[in-house]
Amino acid sequence: MVTRSTETNISGEREVGRILVTGASGLLGSRIVKAAKGNYEVIPLHNTKRLHPNSLKLDITRRKETFSLFKNIKPDLTIHTAAETNVDKCETRREVAWKTNVKGTRNVAKACSEISAKIVYISTDYVFKGEKGLYTEEDKPSPINYYGITKLEGENQVRKLCKNYVILRTSVLYGWHSWKQNFATWVIDSLKQKKKISIVQDHFNTPTLADNLAEIIIETVKRNLQGLYHASGNQRISRYEFAQQIAEAFDLNQSLIKPIKTNNMTSWTAKRPKDSSLDTNKIKKLLDIKPLDINEGLKRMKESAHL
Numbered sequence: 611m612v613t614r615s616t617e618t619n620i621s622g623e624r625e626v627g628r629i630l631v632t633g634a635s636g637l638l639g640s641r642i643v644k645a646a647k648g649n650y651e652v653i654p655l656h657n658t659k660r661l662h663p664n665s666l667k668l669d670i671t672r673r674k675e676t677f678s679l680f681k682n683i684k685p686d687l688t689i690h691t692a693a694e695t696n697v698d699k700c701e702t703r704r705e706v707a708w709k710t711n712v713k714g715t716r717n718v719a720k721a722c723s724e725i726s727a728k729i730v731y732i733s734t735d736y737v738f739k740g741e742k743g744l745y746t747e748e749d750k751p752s753p754i755n756y757y758g759i760t761k762l763e764g765e766n767q768v769r770k771l772c773k774n775y776v777i778l779r780t781s782v783l784y785g786w787h788s789w790k791q792n793f794a795t796w797v798i799d800s801l802k803q804k805k806k807i808s809i810v811q812d813h814f815n816t817p818t819l820a821d822n823l824a825e826i827i828i829e830t831v832k833r834n835l836q837g838l839y840h841a842s843g844n845q846r847i848s849r850y851e852f853a854q855q856i857a858e859a860f861d862l863n864q865s866l867i868k869p870i871k872t873n874n875m876t877s878w879t880a881k882r883p884k885d886s887s888l889d890t891n892k893i894k895k896l897l898d899i900k901p902l903d904i905n906e907g908l909k910r911m912k913e914s915a916h917l
């Protein structure tokens with residue numbers, strides 16, 4: 611049993627000392643653990659793969675285990691990044707997507723609520739239809755694939771069950787990870803192997819360096835933000851242009867990258883929003899740490915390549 615006294619600050623709010631991070635073995639979760647260390651007592655959680663030596667195993671779809679772990683650890687705050695993030699798998703294995711992204715999130719949200727812990731829920735630009743782009747927090751979500759449906763329902767669960775919450779929507783995460791590829795690392799690996807790659811030119815997002823988002827998340831915790839915010843990179847860009855910038859930043863051969871239209875993407879099972887880029891003005895006004903442009907993000911990624 612873990613015990614500790616709960617401290618409150620002068621305004622009666624609970625001071626955040628202990629943070630649980632779900633999905634700590636994933637790209638964003640691993641960066642959050644790194645960004646929070648030193649300032650907080652961080653307890654990483656994983657499901658199937660341990661990345662951090664002090665990580666505890668928890669399958670968030672298991673209700674009893676989730677409640678019992680939260681009651682035992684008593685975090686002041688949980689950053690909930692765990693999700694089924696494979697968009698095509700969510701489309702074909704709908705029961706898995708619902709179980710993880712909706713029921714799992716409900717378990718985490720309810721467990722937080724029972725111990726009066728704050729929750730930071732990581733959501734996605736894929737809650738939007740993708741016809742408009744540069745979506746603000748005021749725009750109405752209308753997901754066009756099952757992943758987006760489940761993540762939006764996750765948001766609803768958090769709103770319904772928790773008084774003290776932040777929902778942060780982000781877009782196309784990139785950065786280094788020990789074993790999991792993301793768009794940027796896939797482009798780098800493919801071009802290093804001199805493979806030709808076809809990338810859609812009519813699909814726009816606001817790609818987000820995971821390290822930058824992790825720092826933004828920690829600042830939202832420090833400043834005790836509440837409610838819904840868009841927290842992605844600072845620049846709307848097509849996948850094709852993003853791939854070209856990756857090649858340029860890593861001194862790789864741009865001519866291996868061929869632009870194609872979404873209609874010719876035979877490998878996608880799920881529909882993708884054409885332009886789900888996010889407007890981050892709301893959060894930018896409140897934080898010192900700013901969302902990075904693509905060249906800043908890629909520069910930082912390159913500099914940390916051998917760390």
Ligand SMILES: NC(=O)c1ccc[n+]([C@@H]2O[C@H](COP(=O)([O-])OP(=O)(O)OC[C@H]3O[C@@H](n4cnc5c(N)ncnc54)[C@H](OP(=O)(O)O)[C@@H]3O)[C@@H](O)[C@H]2O)c1
Pocket residue numbers: 632633634635636637638639656657658659660668669670671690691692693694695696710714732733734735761780781782783784790
């Ligand atoms: N990736 C993107 O481009 C993107 C874009 C927008 C929003 N987001 C959101 O950002 C968050 C983080 O994404 P990411 O790309 O960093 O994730 P990721 O690398 O795919 O990692 C997913 C994490 O979720 C954990 N997980 C999956 N099922 C679980 C379960 N049943 N119980 C407990 N943990 C479980 C995994 O644990 P194990 O590996 O240990 O099994 C892993 O740590 C997600 O909520 C995602 O929806 C991502």
